[in-house]
Amino acid sequence: xxxxxxxxxxxxxxxxxxxxxxxxxxxxxxxxxxxxxxxxxxxxxxxxxxxxxxxxxxxxxxxxxxxxxxxxxxxxxxxxxxxxxxxxxxxxxxxxxxxxxxxxxxxxxxxxxxxxxxxxxxxxxxxxxxxxxxxxxxxxxxxxxxxxxxxxxxxxxxxxxxxxxxxxxxxxxxxxxxxxxxxxxxxxxxxxxxxxxxxxxxxxxxxxxxxxxxxxxxxxxxxxxxxxxxxxxxxxxxxxxxxxxxxxxxxxxxxxxxxxxxxxxxxxxxxxxxxxxxxxxxxxxxxxxxxxxxxxxxxxxxxxxxxxxxxxxxxxxxxxxxxxxxxxxxxxxxxxxxxxxxxxxxxxxxxxxxxxxxxxxxxxxxxxxxxxxxxxxxxxxxxxxxxxxxxxxxxxxxxxxxxxxxxxxxxxxxxxxxxxxxxxxxxxxxxxxxxxxxxxxxxxxxxxxxxxxxxxxxxxxxxxxxxxxxxxxxxxxxxxxxxxxxxxxxxxxxx
Numbered sequence: 220x221x222x223x224x225x226x227x228x229x230x231x232x233x234x235x236x237x238x239x240x241x242x243x244x245x246x247x248x249x250x251x252x253x254x255x256x257x258x259x260x261x262x263x264x265x266x267x268x269x270x271x272x273x274x275x276x277x278x279x280x281x282x283x284x285x286x287x288x289x290x291x292x293x294x295x296x297x298x299x300x301x302x303x304x305x306x307x308x309x310x311x312x313x314x315x316x317x318x319x320x321x322x323x324x325x326x327x328x329x330x331x332x333x334x335x336x337x338x339x340x341x342x343x344x345x346x347x348x349x350x351x352x353x354x355x356x357x358x359x360x361x362x363x364x365x366x367x368x369x370x371x372x373x374x375x376x377x378x379x380x381x382x383x384x385x386x387x388x389x390x391x392x393x394x395x396x397x398x399x400x401x402x403x404x405x406x407x408x409x410x411x412x413x414x415x416x417x418x419x420x421x422x423x424x425x426x427x428x429x430x431x432x433x434x435x436x437x438x439x440x441x442x443x444x445x446x447x448x449x450x451x452x453x454x455x456x457x458x459x460x461x462x463x464x465x466x467x468x469x470x471x472x473x474x475x476x477x478x479x480x481x482x483x484x485x486x487x488x489x490x491x492x493x494x495x496x497x498x499x500x501x502x503x504x505x506x507x508x509x510x511x512x513x514x515x516x517x518x519x520x521x522x523x524x525x526x527x528x529x530x531x532x533x534x535x536x537x538x539x540x541x542x543x544x545x546x547x548x549x550x551x552x553x554x555x556x557x558x559x560x561x562x563x564x565x566x567x568x569x570x571x572x573x574x575x576x577x578x579x580x581x582x583x584x585x586x587x588x589x590x591x592x593x594x595x596x597x598x599x600x601x602x603x604x605x606x607x608x609x610x611x612x613x614x615x616x617x618x619x620x621x622x623x624x625x626x627x628x629x630x631x632x633x634x635x636x637x638x639x640x641x642x643x644x645x646x647x648x649x650x651x652x653x654x655x656x657x658x659x660x661x662x663x664x665x666x667x668x669x670x671x672x673x674x675x676x677x678x679x680x681x682x683x684x685x686x687x688x689x690x691x692x693x694x695x696x697x698x699x700x701x702x703x704x705x706x707x708x709x710x711x712x713x714x
Contacts, residue, residue: 252377252380255538260564267328277668288509291656292654294348303355362641362644388565460488468481468484496510519642526639527700530635531666533697537609548686575629600701602631608627
């Protein structure tokens with residue numbers, strides 16, 4: 220009983236209703252894959268050095284860190300005639316479409332970096348509510364299917380988008396351009412991405428409905444929200460983070476370390492200051508709620524955060540370094556105007572498409588693996604396949620064999636997109652589905668910020684600016700993520 224009203228089961232949806240509900244993710248991932256596979260290429264074309272690329276990518280994770288929890292917080296509290304999550308789908312889709320049209324026409328490097336900021340913020344505005352959308356619409360029994368279908372659309376969109384410059388080149392579209400200009404193969408791919416993204420998002424927006432808040436409250440799968448725990452002790456972790464950040468800041472200044480490390484120092488100090496503020500504030504605003512829920516996360520979420528941290532560090536290292544690693548190591552060129560570099564960049568796009576294509580098949584096979592091995596062991600196996608795949612870049616000599624490496628990465632990617640959410644979703648109250656999904660994103664974004672801060676420094680100091688070693692570090696990180704999975708309590712055993 221809740222407010223004297225008998226609770227009832229949330230209705231199951233048909234396969235095609237779930238299909239319509241998830242189709243918009245194809246558009247988001249189409250744009251996201253174009254960004255991952257081509258933005259480093261655009262940066263290098265506009266004059267960026269290899270060691271500058273990680274810090275130029277800082278816009279993407281930093282934007283997600285800010286945008287996703289805020290969108291989650293506000294979408295939990297939104298209801299109007301357009302729905303609860305769908306207004307955010309639409310706003311993000313329109314902004315992302317405009318950014319995709321503008322990105323390949325950037326006249327300078329810093330304009331391209333600014334457009335990446337706008338584009339990634341727009342993707343996040345649309346993407347964050349999608350995870351909560353599944354929890355809103357589906358009963359627990361169907362949520363794994365919903366997340367698996369999202370993974371399928373993610374894979375399909377990413378495959379087509381990643382292959383697009385390669386396919387356009389095959390049909391005669393110019394794949395080289397004068398210095399400082401983006402090739403037409405990349406430009407036309409971004410224009411197609413803008414059309415696909417907006418169309419797919421409108422399909423879901425216009426083809427679905429949402430339960431109003433009072434109806435969600437009446438369903439039996441709506442977990443009762445636990446009373447918030449005390450935040451009086453938040454100052455302890457806050458003080459520790461603040462001191463670490465200030466010490467690192469002093470070391471950077473004293474020894475003239477790389478400027479990218481200011482980001483890491485500032486992030487530590489900033490979060491520390493927020494936790495100190497949380498322990499004493501009387502505010503009831505969005506920031507207080509976000510930080511309070513971050514401090515009081517359920518145990519399964521705390522354990523999953525470590526899995527996410529090492530998983531996404533690896534994926535970000537791969538995304539921002541594959542183009543330069545393949546072109547430099549396997550095609551022997553870092554000159555963005557050369558035929559060899561652009562052939563390597565196109566092959567990197569094929570590799571990106573390969574792991575996403577494998578991810579589509581893996582999303583179908585993973586439920587069978589879960590039945591046989593359980594959630595945790597399945598995720599460990601998949602992450603280790605991905606880790607071995609990235610490590611194999613260090614020993615393979617023929618670039619065509621890298622396709623086999625990406626098979627393992629594809630299984631890891633499909634697993635990263637589905638199994639952590641399956642382990643988490645049943646432990647979240649419906650009224651806070653959005654904000655907790657946004658907070659979960661912290662541990663997707665923080666490792667990306669760390670990678671953007673330190674990868675360029677590590678490549679310069681220890682690996683002679685050879686980006687292939689960033690992929691090796693990513694492989695090790697996936698192996699560690701797999702081990703961390705063993706510490707995650709399953710939903711039915713969570714305490």
